[in-house]
Amino acid sequence: MIFLGLTLVLFASLYSFLQVGMAEKTTQPPAQNLHRQVSVDSTKCIASKEFMRANHMRVLNEWRNSSVREGNRIFIAPNGSKLEKSLNTCLGCHKNNKLFCFNCHMYANVKPKCWNCHISAMESP
């Protein structure tokens, strides 16, 4: 009886992990033609594509604290241009892709709450 109970507990606790394992095999990264293929010049971005992919969360958090709490809204990009520390800056270049943030977040199953307040590319004309 004890072994049966232990097996059930083990299965119940590992269930969610088993699920994830199975899911990874059946879903694929989003198809590349879901958005209009307008290549965005990443030299004009605030940082390189690789850096942004890994660190955009930290960049956004720092921008948020800086612009909301310190009133410092000006960001000086590596190439010297002045940008506003705002999600609108990102969307300014990336707005052609309606699924700009949602693409990867849906795949990675991350649900940031930005869009509860901020207006996303999907909601802009």
Add this chain to the structure above:
Amino acid sequence: MIENALKGNRNYWIWISFLILVIASGISAYSQQRWFGLTVTGMGRDVSWGLYIAQFTFLVGVAASAVMVVLPYYLHNYKAFGKIVIIGEFLAVSATLMCLLFILTDMGRPDRVLNVMLYPSPHSMVFWDVMVLNGYFIINLVSGWTVLGAERKGIPPPRWVKPVIYLSIPWAVSIHTVTAFLYAGLPGRHLWLTAVLAPRFLASAFAAGTSLLILLTLILKKTTGFDAGSEAREKLAILATYAGATNFFLIGTEFFTAFYSNIPSHMHSLQYLFFGLEGHSNLVPWMWFSLLIGLVAVLVLLIPALRTSSKWLPAACAGLVISIWIDKGVGLILGGFVPSPLEEIFEYSPTLIEITITLGIWAIGALLLTMLLKVAVAVKTQE
């Protein structure tokens, strides 16, 4: 020790099932509130705190009142309280849990509650309130449980428990003072902007809390046969009497300052509560009922023959509890928002969802208290 809470007779399980039913409906109502927002309550832009904060204010007092039994027993070796201390401590634990739950349900973004600890703000009274309430919960739970455990094994409690218990004494006073400071420092709310609020809170806490404790011992005597002792009850009744008398005296002083000074901002809230203001008088019957039943209760308790009577004591205690519940909850919290800073009057009444959630949290507190007391009684009556 906890296994004692899982054993009981038929009446015990009927009570537990009833509580679970109330809790379940409370949770279901809370899910409505989480989805639709606090719009499902009766609160609005002008009366922005309502039933939840009112319950919190009352229950912090009940939690603080444990000091009334802990102080005499542990600091002054008053042996007559030997059987009642654990009941007082567990009542404090249960009341503190309810306080924390009421704060949580009142928040617009409970998912962000940890922000209070991630971004500590020592200038904010709510920050301190959250800290001291959590601390008080842990202190009382740990010390009560440890002492009980030691008693069960028939050995003296470990040495570290004593300083923790001593700590709980000033801590109890601090939780209710901090809660009073939440209100007493706000420049725009003249019903609350009085130095006498903290002493009034403590007086009403000691009156209501000790009355509740007396009632609890009588209930325990009826349901389990465990009697905390009539001497303990008598002493508590005397404490409740004088705490209650002090509370009404302080209410009297509030009236004097407001109406003798004739300053409109001081008078308006009391006028709204007791006489109605500009035609709005929802709360007037409540306040007079509270005042009368409270004064009668204190008078009854002042008479020794009635205070020791098994009929009059519980009635007076219940009356005092109800009176202070209305005064602190309904009167103080809602009255503080009327009139609004722009001298407008909006009245508040709770919605069904709000009441269901409130009852659900009371049931959670009652469930915790039942389980803890079941354990306490089992240990105290073991052979």
Add this chain to the structure above:
Amino acid sequence: MMNEERRAFIKKSGLGVLACLGAASGLIPKFSLEKTVLPAWDEKPVPGKIRWGMLIDTRKCIEGCTECVAQCHHVHNVPDFNNRKEEVKWIWKSSYNKVFPTASQQFQSEKITGRSYLALCNHCAESPCTRVCPTEATFKRWDGIVAMDYHRCIGCRFCMAACPYGSRSFNWQDPRTAIKNPSLAYPTREQGVVEKCNFCSDRLVKGLLPACVEACPQKVMTFGDLNDPKSDIRGLLENNETMQRKPELGTKPSVFYII
């Protein structure tokens, strides 16, 4: 059944693991679950630093005109729930006895009591609301603006209780459904946070005047740096009799009125 020694060992090792995790999260940066940001202590306006302020010449205000309100509420996506109880308003017009309840009401001239007066957040120098916020979601900025960080607000509404002017509103439900004509350049708020006028800090940083100041057809409002003795607003304050809302409370508002 376990013996007592084994039980004690498990208890101690469990505590040990917790202690190690706690120490690791504190000492080794990679392990920290959340980077805590030291709270920005309330910054009081300081001479030499900018202190934004507004002067409202109520004599020029047109009765029935609400251009400032309409523009502010449009530009900032302020919801309209059509429901007095859950109203969200950043700026509004009200009567003399409501905006200045502690000023003398006796035998006031009809000219004064007949007018409507603008009410908005006063961005007090000694603001009670920032004093009570448990998370510093509302805080005093270096430029004198009482700012709101909607990301941090837990919706406890303590600031609403503390404000002596009734300037703050709460989102009792999701505001998105109640925004008639949204502006895409500015975010909305979400259910469960408190909001209020922000002196258009987003516009100030671009060198623009606040929306209400710009929208007013009569130029009723003058906006500027109270700490700059040569500013327009200081000139007007010097040359006119002005009053403030509830000055006896010591909040030192940044909004002045010419009656």
